Amino acid sequence: MRPLRLPPHQLHRFYAGGPAIAELRGIPSTDDHAPEDWVGSTTTLFGEERLGLSTLDDGRLLRDAIAADPEGFLGPEHTARHGPDPVLLVKLLDAGERLPVHCHPDRDFARRHLDCPYGKTEAWVVIDTAGADPAVHLGFTRDVDPGQLAGWVASQATDALLAALHRVPVAAGDAVLVPAGLPHAIGEGVLIVELQEPTDLSVLLEWEDYEVDGTTDGHLGLGFDVALRCVDRSGWGRERLERLRPGRGGNGPVRNLLPPEADPFFRAQRLSARDGVELAPGFSILVVVTGSGTLSWDGGTIDVARGDTLLVPHAAGTVHVRGDVEAIRARPPDAGQAGG
Known part of the structure; x- marks a missing residue:
């Protein structure tokens, strides 16, 4: 079995971005709201049956190709544990504007409330930035009361939400682990390779001025009373936050990130x-x-x-x-x- 080239696979989303992905790939940019390229995806968008799945050059869905030969693609040990599931989604993500503040449920929440075995722990590998001061917003600086969080979301108090998060400058070469539940927002001009659990589960804490109605599409169909229970409301100190981006592995030819x-x-x-x-x-x-x-x-x-x-x-x-x-x-x- 040979390695497979994966064609571009940009998806239209509610936030701006996409030209930096097109430039990286050397293709025309045709949609300024196509900020995500789902690379080798066997995962669908939330609520969709097919949208999000990668198609190979021979016309087959990658999901079907793996199902036909899971050990060839994934190996016998992986297949014995996970079946024909890569247990991984990789994306290119171009933040053409700051993403809204949001978070993702962990596996326990997803199992109990969404009948899904996976949450959405993710990681960002920064490959390029634009603008004078690129940054991400990650984790509350102090403990946040559940009533206060619910109030911020209901009133769309964007300034208060952002002020409560750590602002972390980033540069090409940085890598950041984002545990499920941790509220976050990627800043404008940041281009990343994203690794994540294979779901499209997001809870929006912010949606005003974006092309999405968070009151209907921001809570995974659970209502915010339930959905906000997945948010990590604890305060993260700087030392704890820095452990999410240690840059493991030195400077050799293969570096763990x-x-x-x-x-x-x-x-x-x-x-x-x-x-x-x-x-x-x-x-x-x-x-x-x-x-x-x-x-x-x-x-x-x-x-x-x-x-x-x-x-x-x-x-x-x-x-x-x-x-x-x-x-x-x-x-x-x-x-x-x-x-x-």
Whole structure:
């Protein structure tokens, strides 16, 4: 089985963005509200049966291709634990405007209220920024009373919400783990590779001035009385927050990007292939962020360049990346790990 090139897969959403993804990929920008490219997706948008699923060059849905040969794509250990499910969604996300403040439920909440085995812990790998002072907003600076939070949401008190969150400057190369429940907003001009659990579950705390009606579409059909219970209202100190972005793994050719707390959900590595990188067999999504080079396996070699996205199946065996290439490698959790 050979690695597969994944075509562009931008989706229209309620917030602005998309041109930076088009520039990265070297394609025309046709929609200024297509800020997410779902890369190698077997996940649908919330409430949809098909929208969000990736289609391969031969016309098959990736979901169906994996279901037909799960061990070939995912490996026998992963398949034994998770079945024909990659347990991973990878996106390119271009924040053409600051995203609204929102959060995502954890697995326990999703199981109890949404009959879904996954929550939406996620991580951001920043690959580019625009503007003078790019930043993300993450976690409350102090404990927030449930009544106060509900009041902010009901009145759309955007200034109060933002003032209650940490503002964290970011630059290309940064990586941040965002545990489920943590309120957050990605700032304008930030382009990321996002790794996440395979759902589209979001609770909006803010929606005024966005192309969405949060009163009907912001609470996952649960009503805010229930939905707001998934929000982490605890205060996060700076030291605790910094543990979400430690930059593991040094400066070698393969650098682990996320803290150990991410491992039960997904794994992310930065590959610097100037001297060649060897990757052991295993399902992964590669996003080439700079340069050009080659990717080779026992059955052949293909050229790769900035903006390419590729799926490397387990059955491709050991692969080598060579050339003046930097890439982000997104991987599912180790087959022996299980998220909370």
